[in-house]
Amino acid sequence: xxxxxxxDVDSSTYKPYTLSQxxxxxxxxxxxxxxxxxxRLLASSSADKTLRTYGFTNxxxxxxxxTLSPMQLYEGHEQGVSDLxxxxxxxxxxxxxxxxxxxxWDVPTGSLVKTLHGHTNYVFCVNFNPQSNIxxxxxxxxxxxxxxxxxxxxxxxxxxxxxxxxxxxxxRDGTLIVSSSYDGLCRIWDASTGHCMKTLIxxxxxxxxxVKFSPNGKFILVGTLDNNLxxxxxxxxxxxxxxxxxxxxxYCISSSFSITNGKYVVGGSEDKCIxxxxxxxxxxxxxxxxxxxxxxxxxxxxxxNMIASGALGxxxxxxxWTQQKD
Amino acid sequence: xxxxxSIIDPLQGDFPEVIEEYLEYGCMKCIAFNRRxxxxxxxxxxxxxxxxxxxxxxxxxxxxDDECSSPITSICWSKCGNRILVSAADKSLSLWDVMSGKxxxxxxxxxxxxxARLHPGSSKPSICLTCPLSCTPMIVDLNTxxxxxxxxxxxxxSNGPNLAMRNKCSDGSxxxxxxxxxxxxxxxxxxxxxSKGEIVVIDWQDGEVRxxxxxxxxxxxxxxxxxxxxxxxxxxxxDRIIRIxxxxxxxxxxxxxLDDLHENQNxxxxxxxxxxxxxxxxxxxxxxxxxxxxxxxxxxxFSGDGEWVVGGSASKGEHKIYIWDRAGRLVKxxxxxxxxxxxxxxxxxxxIVVSASLxxxxxxxxxxxxxxWSAFAPDFKELEENEEYVEREDEFDLVPQTxxxxxxxxxxxxxxxxxxxxxxxxxxxxxxxxxELCFLPxxxxxxxxxxxxxFLESSSNLVDSNNSGSPVSEKAGANxxxxxxxxxxxxxxxxxxxxxxxxxxxxxxxxxxxxxxxKPSKASKSSKPKSKSLADKSNGNENGxxxxxLSDE
Numbered sequence: 108x109x110x111x112x113x114x115d116v117d118s119s120t121y122k123p124y125t126l127s128q129x130x131x132x133x134x135x136x137x138x139x140x141x142x143x144x145x146x147r148l149l150a151s152s153s154a155d156k157t158l159r160t161y162g163f164t165n166x167x168x169x170x171x172x173x174t175l176s177p178m179q180l181y182e183g184h185e186q187g188v189s190d191l192x193x194x195x196x197x198x199x200x201x202x203x204x205x206x207x208x209x210x211x212w213d214v215p216t217g218s219l220v221k222t223l224h225g226h227t228n229y230v231f232c233v234n235f236n237p238q239s240n241i242x243x244x245x246x247x248x249x250x251x252x253x254x255x256x257x258x259x260x261x262x263x264x265x266x267x268x269x270x271x272x273x274x275x276x277x278x279r280d281g282t283l284i285v286s287s288s289y290d291g292l293c294r295i296w297d298a299s300t301g302h303c304m305k306t307l308i309x310x311x312x313x314x315x316x317x318v319k320f321s322p323n324g325k326f327i328l329v330g331t332l333d334n335n336l337x338x339x340x341x342x343x344x345x346x347x348x349x350x351x352x353x354x355x356x357x358y359c360i361s362s363s364f365s366i367t368n369g370k371y372v373v374g375g376s377e378d379k380c381i382x383x384x385x386x387x388x389x390x391x392x393x394x395x396x397x398x399x400x401x402x403x404x405x406x407x408x409x410x411x412n413m414i415a416s417g418a419l420g421x422x423x424x425x426x427x428w429t430q431q432k433d
Numbered sequence: 434x435x436x437x438x439s440i441i442d443p444l445q446g447d448f449p450e451v452i453e454e455y456l457e458y459g460c461m462k463c464i465a466f467n468r469r470x471x472x473x474x475x476x477x478x479x480x481x482x483x484x485x486x487x488x489x490x491x492x493x494x495x496x497x498d499d500e501c502s503s504p505i506t507s508i509c510w511s512k513c514g515n516r517i518l519v520s521a522a523d524k525s526l527s528l529w530d531v532m533s534g535k536x537x538x539x540x541x542x543x544x545x546x547x548x549a550r551l552h553p554g555s556s557k558p559s560i561c562l563t564c565p566l567s568c569t570p571m572i573v574d575l576n577t578x579x580x581x582x583x584x585x586x587x588x589x590x591s592n593g594p595n596l597a598m599r600n601k602c603s604d605g606s607x608x609x610x611x612x613x614x615x616x617x618x619x620x621x622x623x624x625x626x627x628s629k630g631e632i633v634v635i636d637w638q639d640g641e642v643r644x645x646x647x648x649x650x651x652x653x654x655x656x657x658x659x660x661x662x663x664x665x666x667x668x669x670x671x672d673r674i675i676r677i678x679x680x681x682x683x684x685x686x687x688x689x690x691l692d693d694l695h696e697n698q699n700x701x702x703x704x705x706x707x708x709x710x711x712x713x714x715x716x717x718x719x720x721x722x723x724x725x726x727x728x729x730x731x732x733x734x735f736s737g738d739g740e741w742v743v744g745g746s747a748s749k750g751e752h753k754i755y756i757w758d759r760a761g762r763l764v765k766x767x768x769x770x771x772x773x774x775x776x777x778x779x780x781x782x783x784x785i786v787v788s789a790s791l792x793x794x795x796x797x798x799x800x801x802x803x804x805x806w807s808a809f810a811p812d813f814k815e816l817e818e819n820e821e822y823v824e825r826e827d828e829f830d831l832v833p834q835t836x837x838x839x840x841x842x843x844x845x846x847x848x849x850x851x852x853x854x855x856x857x858x859x860x861x862x863x864x865x866x867x868x869e870l871c872f873l874p875x876x877x878x879x880x881x882x883x884x885x886x887x888f889l890e891s892s893s894n895l896v897d898s899n900n901s902g903s904p905v906s907e908k909a910g911a912n913x914x915x916x917x918x919x920x921x922x923x924x925x926x927x928x929x930x931x932x933x934x935x936x937x938x939x940x941x942x943x944x945x946x947x948x949x950x951x952k953p954s955k956a957s958k959s960s961k962p963k964s965k966s967l968a969d970k971s972n973g974n975e976n977g978x979x980x981x982x983l984s985d986e
Contacts, residue, residue: 221877240486257491259877260491348845386849389845
């Protein structure tokens with residue numbers, strides 16, 4: 108449902124996203140979906156203790172659809188997996204699990220390369236830095252850990268929060284880390300020293316379920332369990348935009364920026380839909396329906412107008428949404 | 434990193450104070466940062482080079498040389514970071530490709546080069562400047578092997594034509610002591626300090642000396658180096674004085690400017706002319722010396738931004754680092770553990786100094802960080818001392834009027850740009866950045882099956898417990914094969930981090946500390962001074978001590 112919006116999208120030119128594929132395979136709730144930075148792979152993690160990757164098979168330019176087909180299954184975790192991330196060269200995947208470990212996988216072969224031990228409770232979120240020599244992870248043990256990819260050693264333990272850490276992200280040059288937590292705070296850390304640079308705090312502190320840097324690293328997108336998504340300028344400590352209309356009060360739902368065709372914010376919702384808001388206008392430009400449970404994760408393709416989404420236990424599928432080409 | 438400037442506390446200061454960590458692998462002799470400070474290259478006693486990933490403090494690459502097993506005398510990065518040039522005691526120069534770890538060229542010279550510098554102006558330099566043991570500096574063409582000696586003495590030059598010797602086999606002028614030389618910022622000129630204590634400015638392309646600046650006292654010049662922005666020149670002389678000169682020439686068209694100056698001085702000839710031109714090239718800005726101990730300075734250089742000057746001292750086998758601000762005030766003396774200082778490097782961007790010790794270890798000096806509590810809670814205001822608190826009139830009212838926070842004057846309709854990246858002004862010549870090698874890809878080393886299930890408490894000598902992973906545990910022995918072991922993973926440092934922060938640890942932390950297992954100390958290490966707890970440091974100006982992390986034994 109496109110709404111008229113002079114600021115970022117003209118309703119007559121906005122092309123709605125439609126469902127183009129449903130990928131099954133996971134046997135329990137999906138926890139995260141992510142595209143690789145070269146856009147050739149999609150990965151998903153699940154409470155079924157596995158990760159899966161999917162690759163594009165059909166990439167003719169005159170074909171109307173790019174279809175994904177399953178590539179690899181990554182088994183080894185002893186408990187459900189909550190998050191995953193690709194290295195910048197797409198050669199490795201790292202996953203965060205309730206078994207308190209992080210695991211590094213070789214993408215093409217599916218083999219386990221390394222296991223990172225150290226967290227003392229469920230590991231909930233993970234990310235590579237852009238150079239992919241460092242991994243950052245957040246856990247229910249309330250710490251954020253920084254790991255050396257090469258040796259698997261934990262380089263730093265940041266006393267980040269006083270409640271489970273729900274998301275961690277690096278900015279585009281890898282100099283800052285942002286972390287969010289149920290304690291209601293977002294904190295910015297200097298990646299090289301591990302020192303806390305800033306804490307973002309508001310009047311009320313609803314649990315923060317998700318945080319991510321904008322592509323240029325100047326802003327952070329913050330999801331809170333009061334059904335709000337906000338865009339903050341962390342230098343000034345003020346938020347600049349609020350995106351609402353969706354439902355998010357229970358789960359840590361990820362959101363993303365869509366910048367391949369106009370600027371949007373995309374997020375999952377507990378009403379089983381995916382919401383797209385105009386970045387500037389903050390208005391809902393489309394609601395994608397199709398999942399049969401909470402959409403807990405979304406990822407935008409780096410170059411194509413494509414969104415991947417994953418949903419919880421009643422659904423267990425990964426869905427691919429694309430804009431129709433002319 | 435300019436963007437972080439907005440949230441980084443400016444009061445933290447800009448120079449290092451304590452040893453944060455040390456790197457040990459083989460016996461390292463000389464060190465150099467790449468342009469961005471993400472990688473540190475170290476030349477070793479056995480002819481190999483180690484490239485450290487400075488962010489993880491792990492080994493990124495090893496350049497093993499079958500043809501060279503003599504100690505490396507100097508190591509230099511190309512500007513774009515894809516090449517490294519090393520000179521060794523077996524008279525060789527080797528040029529390496531960093532990414533592949535393969536040697537591109539090897540040349541053997543007549544004399545051992547004490548220092549070799551790649552031309553700074555190009556991305557794939559084939560020209561380098563070497564300072565051999567006992568003859569004049571020379572320009573070496575790494576592609577052809579051609580060596581050209583540079584004339585650095587002006588007294589023989591009466592009417593100035595080019596007398597540079599192009600003969601490969603000649604050993605130049607007779608009994609010279611080693612001459613220090615360096616390229617100017619873009620490599621158009623070579624500045625050399627000769628044994629008469631004169632700075633000569635040479636256009637190396639035609640070998641002509643274009644200017645000369647005598648240093649008072651005429652003492653032999655041992656080191657000569659530019660600041661990164663090319664605006665200041667440092668000389669270190671045998672009279673134990675470090676001198677800072679301001680560079681008056683324009684950075685890019687130096688040769689043209691020199692031509693102009695020469696024309697203006699047409700009435701003069703020979704040495705007088707060179708001196709007159711020289712006075713328009715450099716002016717003496719400051720002199721530094723330690724008037725009490727009369728230290729011989731080692732490896733003096735500038736900080737990345739040119740605001741600080743650092744010089745090392747190894748007199749009587751000590752490992753001391755002196756830091757001055759550019760105005761000449763001594764701001765810090767860092768004292769390291771036993772092992773004479775042999776090389777020094779300042780990080781291009783951060784307030785970090787790296788020093789190499791005679792025992793082969795490299796120390797990383799950084800700021801002694803004081804926790805900024807306001808970063809953890811924005812409405813925290815740190816007090817230096819107790820203050821009497823006077824409550825507001827309505828503070829304990831049920832609905833305090835003044836509680837309202839200002840947040841909602843935000844204009845939510847303003848357009849936001851989430852895509853445009855601001856240019857990083859720290860590195861002015863970012864036109865090179867598309868070719869630049871800033872980091873080496875990290876390949877995780879596979880877990881060996883039996884290591885996957887257990888993790889050992891690592892014995893670590895690390896200071897800053899934030900850096901709980903130590904390269905110390907990575908090595909397999911002095912000159913052994915490199916393997917970054919996954920096995921010695923983490924000591925759970927959640928508690929440890931609190932100790933370094935200069936505040937009383939919370940209850941939770943004290944509990945965690947009580948549970949911690951004491952780490953065995955490494956017997957093989959050279960003795961370190963026992964830690965002074967950071968809290969004891971009255972005024973941190975004298976000593977940056979190497980402190981042990983938790984235990985005050």
